[in-house]
Amino acid sequence: MSARNRELVTLFLAGLVASTAFAAAWVQSANAIDYGWVPWAVLLGGIFVVAHVVTRLTVPHADPTLLPLTGLLCAIGLTFVYRLDPEDGRKQLVWVAVGVAAYCLVLVWLRYDYRILERYKYLFGVSAIVLLILPSAPGIGQRINGVRLWVEVGPLQFQPGEIAKIFLVIFLAGYLRDKREALARGRLKDFGPLLAIWGGAMLVLVQTSDLGSALLNFGIFLAMLYIATNRFSFVLAGLALFAGGAAMLYNSLDRVQQRVTVWLEPWTDDKVYCAINGALEYRQNCDSYQLVKSLYSIANGGYGGTGIGNGTFQTVDGTPLIPYLQTDFIYSALAQELGLIGVAAVLLLYLALVARGMRVALTAQDGFSKLLAAGLSFGFALQTFIIVGGVLRLVPLTGITLPFVSYGGTSIVANFAMVALLLLVSNRAVVTAR
Amino acid sequence: MNPQLARVARVAMGLIVVLIAATTYWQTLARPGLAARQDNEIQRVAEFEVKRGLILGPSRVLARNVPEKRSGKTYYLRRYPQGALTAAVVGYSTISRSRAGLEKSMNGDLTGTDRALSDLVDQQLDELSGKPIVGDTVVTTLDLRAQRVALDALGSNCGAVAALDPRTGKLLVMASSPTYNPNLVENHFEKIDKVTANCRPAAPLINRATQGLYAPGSTFKVVTTSAALESNRFTPDSTFYDPGYCTVYGKRVNNFDTSSPFGNVTLAQGLQHSVNSVFCNIGKALGAKRILDQAKKFGFYERPPLETPDGERYPSGLYRNHELWYPARDQDVDAGRMAFGQERMLVTPLQMAMVAAGIGNAGIVMRPWVVEKIVSPQGKTVSRTRPERLDRAVGPVHAKQIEDMMVSVVQAGTGTAAQISGFRIGGKTGTAETGRPGVNTTWFIAFAGREGQRPEVAIAVALENQTSTGGETAAPIAREVMEAILRPPGNP
Numbered sequence: 001m002s003a004r005n006r007e008l009v010t011l012f013l014a015g016l017v018a019s020t021a022f023a024a025a026w027v028q029s030a031n032a033i034d035y036g037w038v039p040w041a042v043l044l045g046g047i048f049v050v051a052h053v054v055t056r057l058t059v060p061h062a063d064p065t066l067l068p069l070t071g072l073l074c075a076i077g078l079t080f081v082y083r084l085d086p087e088d089g090r091k092q093l094v095w096v097a098v099g100v101a102a103y104c105l106v107l108v109w110l111r112y113d114y115r116i117l118e119r120y121k122y123l124f125g126v127s128a129i130v131l132l133i134l135p136s137a138p139g140i141g142q143r144i145n146g147v148r149l150w151v152e153v154g155p156l157q158f159q160p161g162e163i164a165k166i167f168l169v170i171f172l173a174g175y176l177r178d179k180r181e182a183l184a185r186g187r188l189k190d191f192g193p194l195l196a197i198w199g200g201a202m203l204v205l206v207q208t209s210d211l212g213s214a215l216l217n218f219g220i221f222l223a224m225l226y227i228a229t230n231r232f233s234f235v236l237a238g239l240a241l242f243a244g245g246a247a248m249l250y251n252s253l254d255r256v257q258q259r260v261t262v263w264l265e266p267w268t269d270d271k272v273y274c275a276i277n278g279a280l281e282y283r284q285n286c287d288s289y290q291l292v293k294s295l296y297s298i299a300n301g302g303y304g305g306t307g308i309g310n311g312t313f314q315t316v317d318g319t320p321l322i323p324y325l326q327t328d329f330i331y332s333a334l335a336q337e338l339g340l341i342g343v344a345a346v347l348l349l350y351l352a353l354v355a356r357g358m359r360v361a362l363t364a365q366d367g368f369s370k371l372l373a374a375g376l377s378f379g380f381a382l383q384t385f386i387i388v389g390g391v392l393r394l395v396p397l398t399g400i401t402l403p404f405v406s407y408g409g410t411s412i413v414a415n416f417a418m419v420a421l422l423l424l425v426s427n428r429a430v431v432t433a434r
Numbered sequence: 435m436n437p438q439l440a441r442v443a444r445v446a447m448g449l450i451v452v453l454i455a456a457t458t459y460w461q462t463l464a465r466p467g468l469a470a471r472q473d474n475e476i477q478r479v480a481e482f483e484v485k486r487g488l489i490l491g492p493s494r495v496l497a498r499n500v501p502e503k504r505s506g507k508t509y510y511l512r513r514y515p516q517g518a519l520t521a522a523v524v525g526y527s528t529i530s531r532s533r534a535g536l537e538k539s540m541n542g543d544l545t546g547t548d549r550a551l552s553d554l555v556d557q558q559l560d561e562l563s564g565k566p567i568v569g570d571t572v573v574t575t576l577d578l579r580a581q582r583v584a585l586d587a588l589g590s591n592c593g594a595v596a597a598l599d600p601r602t603g604k605l606l607v608m609a610s611s612p613t614y615n616p617n618l619v620e621n622h623f624e625k626i627d628k629v630t631a632n633c634r635p636a637a638p639l640i641n642r643a644t645q646g647l648y649a650p651g652s653t654f655k656v657v658t659t660s661a662a663l664e665s666n667r668f669t670p671d672s673t674f675y676d677p678g679y680c681t682v683y684g685k686r687v688n689n690f691d692t693s694s695p696f697g698n699v700t701l702a703q704g705l706q707h708s709v710n711s712v713f714c715n716i717g718k719a720l721g722a723k724r725i726l727d728q729a730k731k732f733g734f735y736e737r738p739p740l741e742t743p744d745g746e747r748y749p750s751g752l753y754r755n756h757e758l759w760y761p762a763r764d765q766d767v768d769a770g771r772m773a774f775g776q777e778r779m780l781v782t783p784l785q786m787a788m789v790a791a792g793i794g795n796a797g798i799v800m801r802p803w804v805v806e807k808i809v810s811p812q813g814k815t816v817s818r819t820r821p822e823r824l825d826r827a828v829g830p831v832h833a834k835q836i837e838d839m840m841v842s843v844v845q846a847g848t849g850t851a852a853q854i855s856g857f858r859i860g861g862k863t864g865t866a867e868t869g870r871p872g873v874n875t876t877w878f879i880a881f882a883g884r885e886g887q888r889p890e891v892a893i894a895v896a897l898e899n900q901t902s903t904g905g906e907t908a909a910p911i912a913r914e915v916m917e918a919i920l921r922p923p924g925n926p
Binding site: 348355370 | 435436437438439440441442443445446447449450451452453454456457458460461462464465468469471473474475476477479480482483504507509529
């Protein structure tokens with residue numbers, strides 16, 4: 001069977017699973033068995049059939065699993081966003097359509113040779129930094145939930161950091177392919193731009209007070225640096241620099257301090273100072289409220305979960321138990337309703353996505369393609385780790401999105417563009433190998 | 435580049451694997467701890483989405499559900515069709531004030547969380563299909579007619595009645611007065627706060643049958659008599675000289691009725707007429723610890739086992755500074771006064787019913803139980819309580835001797851008010867001084883059955899703030915309740 005036919009069959013299977021999940025959520029919220037979920041399933045299915053057709057036309061030999069994996073994750077996200085807030089669900093469906101449009105655009109635009117991107121690497125690099133700092137620019141930047149991650153232009157709100165991530169990977173892939181030998185030899189002057197990146201990451205950290213996006217971008221950078229140079233000491237040095245810089249800035253970063261405190265000690269037996277109302281409170285009722293409630297939600301899932309639509313996210317009088325459930329904490333909704341079995345399966349979807357992406361990098365022929373695919377795949381893995389790890393109290397909690405699943409437009413569009421790039425690399429790898 | 439690429443790939447996949455491991459930790463190992471945390475509302479809210487199991491009497495519904503739709507979800511709120519009647523046992527399950535009684539202690543069964551694996555699989559299937567979880571039904575042993583009689587007889591008095599089947603330990607009546615209407619707990623708690631009765635504070639939420647700690651007065655003489663006979667130093671015919679008082683540590687302690695010294699009396703007569711000096715002398719002869727060890731065999735110094743929450747059952751025994759206390763040496767306790775139920779001895783009505791039951795059941799105290807069985811929503815009996823022996827309190831011969839002595843109390847002693855024609859009743863009155871002149875805690879403990887057969891019921895009645903004696907106040911209540919149990923309707 002050709003790659004594209006396998007993709008179509010897998011997409012169909014993913015569609016079945018996704019429709020069942022969505023139908024379950026629908027029936028539960030309507031409290032009656034009706035067919036109101038069918039238009040949703042048809043619409044989402046249609047969107048992915050379009051994606052499939054465009055894929056077939058532009059990159060016929062590309063990896064057949066990436067698109068179905070993306071589709072299934074999108075559908076799970078849509079199901080849960082809808083289940084938590086039907087209005088947001090509607091918007092999310094539109095965003096998935098926009099995301100697929102972006103995916104198709106990237107495929108059509110770069111169908112002959114995506115490697116032209118390498119020519120503009122410095123442009124991408126500079127753009128990445130600009131995009132990252134944009135939210136702290138006066139006038140258009142928005143501080144939401146204490147973190148500067150948003151830009152508002154007219155009626156549109158978007159998170160430039162999500163786009164910056166892709167630009168950064170493109171820049172690094174181009175730059176590192178160029179300089180890898182020189183860097184591997186350890187020539188000091190070649191480290192200039194890298195130190196600039198470190199400085200940029202620190203600047204972003206200070207400007208946005210968001211540890212998560214700084215950690216994500218710097219982590220991608222270190223992984224790509226290591227792949228390019230095979231020098232593990234660079235990774236250690238980079239980590240040390242990052243940790244040192246963060247530690248030096250720590251005292252001036254209230255937000256980060258608070259996140260770290262919450263992470264280390266979410267529950268207190270005595271009342272401590274509460275920054276929200278300035279009074280003495282138990283930390284679980286104040287700063288760590290979200291994290292703690294989210295952990296309760298996860299724990300409540302147990303092995304089998306409560307079942308879709310059966311989870312408890314509100315008190316009896318209808319107040320939400322966990323704020324920002326659809327965005328930062330979507331994982332704890334998944335964990336409660338799907339249980340360990342279901343949520344481990346979702347994580348395995350990410351694992352498969354990362355594994356296939358890395359496989360694309362391994363099979364790619366040239367350095368730029370390898371670094372590009374590896375950077376994008378590692379980005380998926382690290383982003384998932386940072387947000388889910390934050391919710392699970394493995395690392396301090398930061399407000400980044402769970403790829404394809406969290407509610408949020410920019411994130412979905414950016415992730416679709418990343419998958420499109422992976423497919424382009426994959427297609428070329430297969431074609432040149434023949 | 436491929437070797438280092440493969441290494442990074444492994445790290446990337448490792449990150450996801452770590453997430454699976456961490457999720458596993460929170461959803462399995464850490465789960466019970468988090469669920470039990472006070473600030474975790476999920477469990478509390480989720481439990482109201484469960485169609486809670488019913489609580490049944492032998493023939494009536496004691497607790498049922500009322501579905502209520504709020505913000506798109508169905509919550510099952512509780513109603514108690516019997517109102518105040520069974521509040522002491524059943525308790526309540528509310529959102530605003532948590533739970534009490536069997537609603538609290540049997541919560542796991544009522545919400546279906548204590549199920550066996552095979553049932554859990556069924557439950558998961560139900561959950562996936564969107565059906566509400568249905569909890570198991572708890573069937574109690576209460577005799578609702580007798581329970582009604584007991585509550586009515588207690589009236590505006592503060593006190594309690596506990597009655598059980600001495601042969602099995604099955605609880606038949608547990609009434610506490612004043613009581614409360616559990617339907618008011620959720621939204622009209624102020625009405626419960628306003629309940630008044632012949633004591634202050636009225637504290638209607640307290641189950642006086644298991645949480646009321648009272649001086650046992652002369653009912654404790656049954657325990658002292660048991661110790662006396664078991665020591666083999668006394669028989670029912672041992673004679674004592676009663677001067678009308680007993681000297682303890684050089685101080686005179688009068689009999690309750692000081693007007694007429696009995697002169698020479700046997701132990702049996704001493705119990706029949708509740709002569710304090712007899713027991714005072716036995717106490718001094720045996721020492722406090724020997725009597726307390728006898729009391730332990732009746733269940734003292736332990737929470738009486740019952741399915742209600744631990745916190746709602748207090749152990750009986752000597753108390754010092756509000757703490758249960760067992761003396762290190764005999765001389766720490768005034769054994770003479772303790773022997774007739776004063777000193778710092780405090781007991782619950784359920785414990786005293788167990789004493790009467792032990793004597794009535796040939797010396798063997800059965801474990802009390804109020805949950806007959808637990809039934810799954812499909813009608814399958816999940817578990818059924820079997821009668822279980824708690825301890826042998828006295829040997830069968832001595833038990834028979836004490837039984838006869840107690841029968842004489844009712845036939846021609848202080849407890850004649852408890853007579854029921856056609857039945858053999860044995861009892862013991864108690865009138866405990868509270869320190870306030872003219873205000874006593876009055877008692878009656880008894881067992882009753884058909885002639886020539888084992889007693890079918892054992893009972894304890896305790897009343898606070900009484901001016902009269904146990905024989906006059908508590909014994910008639912015991913008689914009414916026992917009669918209601920012994921003579922079921924339609925079988926007079």
